[in-house]
Amino acid sequence: MSNPFRKDFPILDSTFNNKPLVYLDNAATSQKPDSVIKAVEDYYRKQNANPYRGLYQLSVAATDAYEEARSITAEFINAKSSKEIIFTRNSTEALNLIAYSYGRSVLKAGDEIVIPISEHHSNILPWQQLVKEKGAVLSYLYLDKNGYLLEEDIENKITERTKIVSIAHVSNVLGTVYPIEKIIQKAHSVGAVVIVDTAQGIPHYPVDVKQWDVDFLVFSGHKMLAPMGIGVLYGKEELLDNMPPFLTGGEMIEYVYEQEATFAPLPNKFEAGTPNVGGAVGLAEAIRYINQVGYDTIQNIEEELRDHALKELSQIPDVVVYGETKAGRDRCGVISFNVEGVHPHDTSSILDADGIAIRAGHHCAQPLMNYMDVAATCRASFYFYNTIEDIDTFIHSLKKVRRWLGYGN
Amino acid sequence: MGIEQIYTEVLQEHLNSKRNKHPITNPTVRLNGVNPSCGDEIELELRMTDGVIEDAGYTGRGCAISQASTSIMIDLIKGKSVEEAVKLADTFFGMIKHEITDEEKLEILEDAIALKDISHMPARVKCAVLGWHTLKDGIATNPNNG
Numbered sequence: 001m002s003n004p005f006r007k008d009f010p011i012l013d014s015t016f017n018n019k020p021l022v023y024l025d026n027a028a029t030s031q032k033p034d035s036v037i038k039a040v041e042d043y044y045r046k047q048n049a050n051p052y053r054g055l056y057q058l059s060v061a062a063t064d065a066y067e068e069a070r071s072i073t074a075e076f077i078n079a080k081s082s083k084e085i086i087f088t089r090n091s092t093e094a095l096n097l098i099a100y101s102y103g104r105s106v107l108k109a110g111d112e113i114v115i116p117i118s119e120h121h122s123n124i125l126p127w128q129q130l131v132k133e134k135g136a137v138l139s140y141l142y143l144d145k146n147g148y149l150l151e152e153d154i155e156n157k158i159t160e161r162t163k164i165v166s167i168a169h170v171s172n173v174l175g176t177v178y179p180i181e182k183i184i185q186k187a188h189s190v191g192a193v194v195i196v197d198t199a200q201g202i203p204h205y206p207v208d209v210k211q212w213d214v215d216f217l218v219f220s221g222h223k224m225l226a227p228m229g230i231g232v233l234y235g236k237e238e239l240l241d242n243m244p245p246f247l248t249g250g251e252m253i254e255y256v257y258e259q260e261a262t263f264a265p266l267p268n269k270f271e272a273g274t275p276n277v278g279g280a281v282g283l284a285e286a287i288r289y290i291n292q293v294g295y296d297t298i299q300n301i302e303e304e305l306r307d308h309a310l311k312e313l314s315q316i317p318d319v320v321v322y323g324e325t326k327a328g329r330d331r332c333g334v335i336s337f338n339v340e341g342v343h344p345h346d347t348s349s350i351l352d353a354d355g356i357a358i359r360a361g362h363h364c365a366q367p368l369m370n371y372m373d374v375a376a377t378c379r380a381s382f383y384f385y386n387t388i389e390d391i392d393t394f395i396h397s398l399k400k401v402r403r404w405l406g407y408g409n
Numbered sequence: 410m411g412i413e414q415i416y417t418e419v420l421q422e423h424l425n426s427k428r429n430k431h432p433i434t435n436p437t438v439r440l441n442g443v444n445p446s447c448g449d450e451i452e453l454e455l456r457m458t459d460g461v462i463e464d465a466g467y468t469g470r471g472c473a474i475s476q477a478s479t480s481i482m483i484d485l486i487k488g489k490s491v492e493e494a495v496k497l498a499d500t501f502f503g504m505i506k507h508e509i510t511d512e513e514k515l516e517i518l519e520d521a522i523a524l525k526d527i528s529h530m531p532a533r534v535k536c537a538v539l540g541w542h543t544l545k546d547g548i549a550t551n552p553n554n555g
Contacts (some may be wrong), residue, residue, distance in 0.1 A: 011520035017411075345447055345536065349530060349533055353411065405416060405473055406418075406421030406422070406424065408424050
């Protein structure tokens with residue numbers, strides 16, 4: 001099967017140790033198509049100036065490019081207005097912004113924040129810091145052995161005391177797709193606001209903030225074909241409007257006096273300092289590319305890759321897969337596994353010798369690792385430019401791992 | 410570079426025999442080493458008498474490279490003085506960093522020479538040096554090491 005998109009990604013032609021690159025670390029970052037690389041290059045060749053400030057044509061061009069990217073992003077997630085789109089560096093910065101601006105102004109002693117145990121550290125640490133400061137409580141939703149949220153935890157832990165529920169759309173370790181609409185309905189029924197971190201979701205699944213009625217949404221450009229250093233915070237306008245600024249400085253002000261200042265309206269209120277215009281232009285092009293391919297096509301390709309990988313992995317006797325192991329269920333092409341008796345770092349190094357890039361470690365999810373009682377895992381994660389051949393190469397190499405550690409065959 | 414230069418028979422032998430992976434009797438020094446980025450942890454136990462390492466063993470968890478490197482180190486330092494052990498550690502670091510390439514100077518490292526090519530795998534260097542750093546940091550600063 002030939003993949004028509006592969007040729008758009010120049011890095012996939014690389015070789016390591018004279019072996020073609022098999023890139024299976026897409027949950028860490030995606031590769032970039034030519035069109036995104038070229039859009040960023042064109043911006044720096046033709047439009048670069050500091051936006052907003054300059055009164056000359058080039059600065060106006062940079063401002064237009066930046067604001068066009070904001071509109072394209074708003075449309076992409078079906079936001080009501082581009083004022084609801086704040087550009088950040090990444091999801092981590094967006095989550096910190098929500099914690100320090102919204103969380104700090106609404107949270108009181110005894111209030112609760114609810115998150116799943118499987119969250120990335122970026123959706124744990126800002127809340128840990130905040131509850132310490134406020135004397136509030138950080139409460140966890142736990143998982144069953146297949147990686148799904150426990151129904152009784154959703155039912156019993158989101159209560160009148162809950163002020164914030166913050167949840168990943170898709171687990172970066174287990175690939176589980178969480179029941180976002182159900183969580184949002186439950187949280188809204190007790191008056192809590194919901195933050196969805198779709199960094200691992202939006203590269204693979206369409207997101208509609210109006211349909212979900214989500215309060216805040218965050219994602220990173222670099223996991224969905226855009227450059228690193230550009231991320232998005234979506235917030236409902238009335239929430240963002242009432243929040244104090246996070247970072248302060250240039251670009252986010254209206255008037256500044258010796259002792260006081262008034263702030264710019266949305267979205268600039270939350271974008272202190274010179275923004276990453278080149279990154280935003282790259283993100284806009286990434287969105288165009290994804291729309292052109294189409295989420296249906298992306299999902300068709302990825303489901304085939306996922307099902308093939310799960311089937312092949314299940315046939316290797318010394319490999320254990322974490323989370324849902326059956327094909328066709330609510331799980332993304334993010335597969336955590338271990339080779340019996342082999343540390344994940346050794347597995348990764350041995351695959352690397354065959355040109356195969358996977359992730360090994362705790363995946364910035366140490367509470368989940370402790371909950372699953374594993375020190376670390378290997379993780380292979382797919383995107384629509386991967387092929388069945390990539391997976392076969394990976395499986396072939398994986399079968400040899402134990403031999404290198406002296407386990408016979 | 411082929412993976413066979415790293416996952417050698419020497420490494421496999423240390424990994425699978427686990428002969429140095431155990432607590433020792435009456436240790437006089439206990440040293441902890443951690444690689445926070447990968448979660449590797451070792452506890453190194455030494456029994457020192459008159460400035461000589463009489464016995465040594467380790468426990469903990471980690472990848473094949475960190476475990477085998479620590480085990481190889483233990484074979485080398487048993488019966489050695491603190492000064493000799495520090496010299497071995499410095500020679501090992503010199504080999505890994507490519508600062509010592511003279512094969513005669515490296516000879517004192519015996520089986521640890523098997524880890525020479527780890528310098529071609531920069532991501533794994535910290536695994537190979539974990540045990541050695543734990544040893545050197547501990548005995549160079551421990552007042553009870555004599």
